[in-house]
Structures are given as C-alpha cells and as structure tokens.
Amino acid sequence: MYRSMGKAYVLFFLILLLINVGCDKNDNGDGIQKVERFGEGTPAVPNAVTYDLNADSVDDFQVDYDLGIWDGANESGFLVLGVLESIDESAALIKVNEGIDTEILFNRPNDTIWREPMEPFKWNESGQVHITEIWQGGDGIWSEEWTVNSEFNSNPYYLGVRVKENEDFLVGWIKLEIDKTNGKIKFERYRLTADEFIIIPE
Numbered sequence: 001m002y003r004s005m006g007k008a009y010v011l012f013f014l015i016l017l018l019i020n021v022g023c024d025k026n027d028n029g030d031g032i033q034k035v036e037r038f039g040e041g042t043p044a045v046p047n048a049v050t051y052d053l054n055a056d057s058v059d060d061f062q063v064d065y066d067l068g069i070w071d072g073a074n075e076s077g078f079l080v081l082g083v084l085e086s087i088d089e090s091a092a093l094i095k096v097n098e099g100i101d102t103e104i105l106f107n108r109p110n111d112t113i114w115r116e117p118m119e120p121f122k123w124n125e126s127g128q129v130h131i132t133e134i135w136q137g138g139d140g141i142w143s144e145e146w147t148v149n150s151e152f153n154s155n156p157y158y159l160g161v162r163v164k165e166n167e168d169f170l171v172g173w174i175k176l177e178i179d180k181t182n183g184k185i186k187f188e189r190y191r192l193t194a195d196e197f198i199i200i201p202e
C-alpha cells in the first residue's frame with residue numbers, strides 16, 4: 001500500500017530532489033550510517049559498496065543511497081533510495097512494459113539472461129536502477145520497513161546484469177539479499193559468462 005502511494009508521488013508530483021548523502025554520513029562502525037542534518041528519526045543508511053564482479057580491476061557497479069524529497073499537493077517529506085549505479089557501461093536488466101513502466105528484480109531461477117536481450121527486456125542505459133526505498137509520511141513519521149522495487153515480496157531477488165570486459169560484455173546474474181529492516185543490499189552470489197546467455201540456477 002505504502003509502496004504504491006510512494007510511486008504515485010514519484011510519478012505525478014515529481015519534484016524529486018536527489019542529494020547524495022555521502023558527505024553527511026557518520027559511520028557508526030556496523031556499516032549503517034546516520035544522516036545527521038535531517039534530524040531525529042531519519043533512518044540510518046548503509047554504506048556505499050563498490051563491486052568489480054569480473055575482477056579486472058575496473059569497478060562495475062556501486063550500491064549507494066540517495067536522499068530525496070517528495071512534494072505532494074499539501075504535504076511533503078523525505079525518502080531514501082537504495083540504488084545500483086552502473087560504472088563503465090555495465091548495466092542491469094530492466095523490463096519495459098508498453099514502452100513506459102519499467103520493472104527490475106523480476107528474474108527467478110531457471111530464467112535465461114541473454115547478452116542481447118529482446119523486447120520487453122533491455123539493458124538499462126540511464127546509469128542507475130532503484131532497488132529499495134524508505135519513505136517519510138506527510139505526518140513526519142518514517143515507514144518502519146524498506147520496500148523493495150520488485151513484484152516479489154521476499155528474498156532472494158535476482159538481477160540480470162552485463163559487465164564490460166575489455167571491449168566486450170559478459171552476461172550474468174546477481175542473487176541479492178535485501179534487509180528490509182535497514183535497507184542493506186547484499187550481493188549474495190553472482191555468475192558471469194562470455195557466452196550468449198546464462199541460466200539462473202535453482
């Protein structure tokens with residue numbers, strides 16, 4: 001319920017000012033950081049993590065957290081988005097329904113991920129996909145849990161990816177565990193290949 005409300009705000013009241021929270025974080029030692037300047041009750045935010053999935057010394061993705069502001073008709077609030085940023089032409093697989101609505105985290109075991117995906121699937125070219133989020137209501141109260149940007153409700157989640165290697169791409173998948181209590185996005189397992197496709201195992 002809350003998630004769909006959140007989407008409506010993003011789509012229809014779009015005054016979304018994203019500020020990278022990196023400079024406002026204070027690490028308390030367990031990988032969760034607090035955004036200090038927005039005062040009491042602002043959720044703790046996990047550290048950014050960078051991944052070099054094919055171990056070629058070139059980073060491929062970064063999981064990071066952005067602070068946003070939503071502005072509705074008569075109310076407004078903050079939100080924090082957990083995002084996966086592409087580095088060096090790496091990309092996440094998205095599904096574009098009727099050319100408009102974009103889905104991520106739709107893959108499951110036994111799915112085939114193609115190096116050259118066919119419609120409605122494509123590699124995300126915007127540089128960032130939105131994995132999880134937590135919202136502050138117009139009453140100032142934050143949601144108790146993070147929501148995951150997926151049609152599925154529980155861990156694990158799967159994401160098709162491509163990763164740049166030399167002048168070519170590898171295709172693969174990442175199995176993610178997302179902690180809804182603190183927004184942590186963990187790469188539990190991943191696999192890449194130079195083949196034309198890869199199948200996500202059971």
Ligand SMILES: [Ca+2]
Pocket residue numbers: 052053054055056057058059060163164
């Ligand atoms: Ca790499």
